[in-house]
Amino acid sequence: MKHSIIRRTLIVCGIGLMVLGIYRGEAAMIWQKAVYVCLECIGIG
Amino acid sequence: MQEKKEFREKNIKNKEKRTGLRLRGWIQALFFAFSNGYLAGYLNAKIYRGQLKQICVPGLNCYSCPGALASCPIGALQSLLDSKKFHFSCYIFGFFLVVGGILGRAVCGFLCPFGWIQDLCYRIPIWIPKRVPDTLRWKLERMNKRKHLPGHKVLIWLKYVILAVFVILLPMTVMTEFGAGVPWFCKLICPSGTLFGGIPLVLLDEALAANAGGYFLWKVTLLALLLSTSVFVYRPFCKYLCPLGAVYSGFYKISLFRLKLDESLCIHCGKCSKTCLMGVDPEHGKNRQECIACGDCQKSCPTKAISFWPKGKDTFSS
Incomplete structure (x- = not known):
């Protein structure tokens, strides 16, 4: 029961943080980086 | 025969x-x-x-x-x-x-x-x-x-x-x-x-x-x-x-899909820990953070004391 409450609280907080992140423009920034080949990620940069 | x-x-x-x-x-x-x-x-x-x-x-x-x-x-x-x-x-x-x-x-x-x-x-x-x-x-x-x-x-x-x-x-x-x-x-x-x-x-x-x-x-x-x-x-x-x-x-104790053991069914045969390739010992609750829910321990358990589903009974003391 205790674990269930903690889990639900964390999931709700997680959804809230995701919404806040989208509002702050984090998702857009991820998109800006992810649409170009990340040379470091593939071991070239 | x-x-x-x-x-x-x-x-x-x-x-x-x-x-x-x-x-x-x-x-x-x-x-x-x-x-x-x-x-x-x-x-x-x-x-x-x-x-x-x-x-x-x-x-x-x-x-x-x-x-x-x-x-x-x-x-x-x-x-x-x-x-x-x-x-x-x-x-x-x-x-x-x-x-x-x-x-x-x-x-x-x-x-x-x-x-x-x-x-x-x-x-x-x-x-x-x-x-x-x-x-x-x-x-x-x-x-x-x-x-x-x-x-x-x-x-x-x-x-x-x-x-x-x-x-x-x-x-x-x-x-x-x-x-x-x-x-x-x-x-x-x-x-x-x-x-x-x-x-x-x-x-x-x-x-x-x-x-x-x-x-x-x-x-x-x-x-x-x-x-x-x-x-x-x-x-x-x-x-x-x-x-x-x-x-x-870090979510091994609270996640919805996690290793759950019903101690009332466990006969302490140790088959689960022998089967687990990730090194988890479900019987004693050791290294549970390493469990990837592959289900090998569940299949090896002769009394079906282990489950991963949200409604499974969980009596881990830790």
Whole structure:
């Protein structure tokens, strides 16, 4: 029961943080980086 | 008659185990195809540029892979932390809370493409030719299919160090001479990026191939080492190096899909811990943070005391 409450609280907080992140423009920034080949990620940069 | 009965029972158990493996393997393959389904990327040596890349997949799946339709959470976290704009990523930490709270490390067992590749490597049989001399044969047989590397108990903490140093601290603090941040885990370690992104792009794009140098060679060597080790040792990258596994392992007590033991049914036969390739001891609740919900212990349990479903009875004292 205790674990269930903690889990639900964390999931709700997680959804809230995701919404806040989208509002702050984090998702857009991820998109800006992810649409170009990340040379470091593939071991070239 | 008794022998025949035992043989039949053993065959049924093996068949059940194979079916379970097949089901998990199919889920892994389907999720791999789903998250890397941009086929035009492989044909044109270009990566997907659509809006879906604002979303992260739960597993380690490089967003520079030609087939990737979404972003890698570890790559995304580093790209946000190494930018000067954000010092804390609400979006990615929120994503970890949601995915970890629901699935925990079941992500590693079912949804991670690199985990699937390691599973496939471990299924490669090791064949020792008859001509091999006995002294060498003995050594080869000792190497044959083991659960862990020597020093396992210490090495499992390495992934937390990698998470703290290469994914969080270095991208936040160490910049290039031009003031740009560097995704250090991707640059120096991530074998998923090399396998799904680096190698296909270098093979498909001549300009990238011309620029492949020391870092690429290092990453290919590391990838080769990890994949060859995976033939003998079960999931060495997940156990010792993966920062995403380190994040999800923090949810082992609370996630919806997690290892649950009904102690009233347990007969303490120890079959579950012997079966577990990740080194979890469900009976005594040891190393539960390493559980990837593969279900091998559940299948081996003669009294069905173990479950992973949300409604399973959980009487772990810890």
